[in-house]
Amino acid sequence: MISLRGRASDFGPGQHLDRAVWMVVDRDRLTPQRHGRAYKLRDCEEAPPGFGLYLVDDARFAPRDGAWIALPPLLRYVAAGDVISASESGEHVRVLWRAGSPNNSVLLTERCDHYCLMCSQPPKERDDDWLLDNAAELIRLLPTSTPGIGFTGGEPTIYGERLIELLRLCRNLLPDAGVHVLSNGRRFANFGFARSWASVDNPRMMVGIPLYGAEPALHDYVVQSEGAFEDTVRGIVNLGEVGQRIEIRVVIHQQTAPALPEIAEYIARNLPFVEQVALMGLEMMGFARANVKDVWIDPLDYQPELREAVSLLALRRVRTMIYNHQLCLLDRELWPFAVRSISDWKNEYHAECTDCSARDRCGGFFFSAKYKVSESIRAIPAAETQAPALLSLGR
Numbered sequence: 001m002i003s004l005r006g007r008a009s010d011f012g013p014g015q016h017l018d019r020a021v022w023m024v025v026d027r028d029r030l031t032p033q034r035h036g037r038a039y040k041l042r043d044c045e046e047a048p049p050g051f052g053l054y055l056v057d058d059a060r061f062a063p064r065d066g067a068w069i070a071l072p073p074l075l076r077y078v079a080a081g082d083v084i085s086a087s088e089s090g091e092h093v094r095v096l097w098r099a100g101s102p103n104n105s106v107l108l109t110e111r112c113d114h115y116c117l118m119c120s121q122p123p124k125e126r127d128d129d130w131l132l133d134n135a136a137e138l139i140r141l142l143p144t145s146t147p148g149i150g151f152t153g154g155e156p157t158i159y160g161e162r163l164i165e166l167l168r169l170c171r172n173l174l175p176d177a178g179v180h181v182l183s184n185g186r187r188f189a190n191f192g193f194a195r196s197w198a199s200v201d202n203p204r205m206m207v208g209i210p211l212y213g214a215e216p217a218l219h220d221y222v223v224q225s226e227g228a229f230e231d232t233v234r235g236i237v238n239l240g241e242v243g244q245r246i247e248i249r250v251v252i253h254q255q256t257a258p259a260l261p262e263i264a265e266y267i268a269r270n271l272p273f274v275e276q277v278a279l280m281g282l283e284m285m286g287f288a289r290a291n292v293k294d295v296w297i298d299p300l301d302y303q304p305e306l307r308e309a310v311s312l313l314a315l316r317r318v319r320t321m322i323y324n325h326q327l328c329l330l331d332r333e334l335w336p337f338a339v340r341s342i343s344d345w346k347n348e349y350h351a352e353c354t355d356c357s358a359r360d361r362c363g364g365f366f367f368s369a370k371y372k373v374s375e376s377i378r379a380i381p382a383a384e385t386q387a388p389a390l391l392s393l394g395r
């Protein structure tokens with residue numbers, strides 16, 4: 001687990017930072033640009049002049065002039081190329097971007113019009129538009145060669161056209177970046193909004209939309225919102241009509257696992273234009289923990305349904321991936337579909353994994369697996385990983 005936020009060990013007395021978002025630089029990665037840059041000082045290093053903020057690991061080495069923050073121990077990994085945000089006084093620090101990570105995902109809001117049974121980040125109603133402003137600042141600071149960026153929520157489409165503007169900014173300033181946005185898809189039921197999305201005109205942009213049933217009752221129950229299935233499917237169809245790239249996400253839990261084959265059949269028959277389908281293991285955070293009795297299921301218990309769903313999709317040539325699963329709990333035939341999908345900052349391994357021959361290929365666990373995990377985790381002997389899989393699932 002890598003911390004992404006913390007309280008400064010110390011900060012300049014009475015200071016008022018003139019901006020929230022800062023690109024970190026140091027003496028090895030110094031650009032002529034000073035604006036929006038926070039200089040990370042090494043111990044005893046003389047502070048170069050002109051930066052709006054200095055970062056130190058130890059308050060004893062804070063500069064005599066200028067605003068400064070002494071990073072808490074868990075954020076001392078912050079390095080040149082990373083982007084942080086800080087509260088006006090410098091007391092609270094968040095890491096928005098880690099230059100060395102392939103898993104940078106930017107939270108745009110905690111508000112959402114769904115209330116999913118297993119939501120890992122339960123919605124909050126408070127105004128958090130500043131997250132959108134910070135995201136725009138982040139995009140302005142990132143190098144143009146940035147390979148990818150993800151946006152998540154809450155529900156990012158609640159911003160309407162302001163989200164579209166952010167995505168345009170991304171296309172213009174980060175032309176090489178793959179852009180992935182998570183959305184519940186309902187807003188796209190409005191064809192005008194789907195057209196607006198398409199007007200961003202970014203072939204590297206994809207939206208990931210969850211579908212939890214092959215009919216309204218199950219999907220609406222899982223997301224706790226009447227009419228959601230109809231809107232979401234309409235939204236997916238609208239996006240398809242305007243030629244957008246779509247990923248469908250199915251989180252597998254006690255309610256959805258029995259319906260996996262029907263959901264797969266529904267997608268293959270009715271939404272064959274989607275680019276990919278991700279069948280996802282549960283993250284035991286937020287509502288998933290609160291609703292553990294209704295959502296927890298041991299992955300071993302849904303292998304037949306998962307196998308059938310993958311088989312159905314693969315035979316119809318729908319690109320299919322299994323996210324967030326441990327290989328020792330997956331049927332051997334499903335291994336080729338498994339993706340190491342858990343973001344590095346919340347990815348961990350079990351004590352059992354130390355001696356496992358599949359560890360390099362296995363995605364491991366969410367940090368939150370400490371709250372609930374299958375009792376069948378077992379190290380896989382080398383003889384098993386080396387044996388070729390008996391593939392009967394089309395791929």
Ligand code: SF4
Pocket residue numbers: 326327328329349350352353356357358359362363364377378379380
């Ligand atoms: S023992 Fe650990 S590394 Fe090995 S397959 Fe299971 S979860 Fe993955």
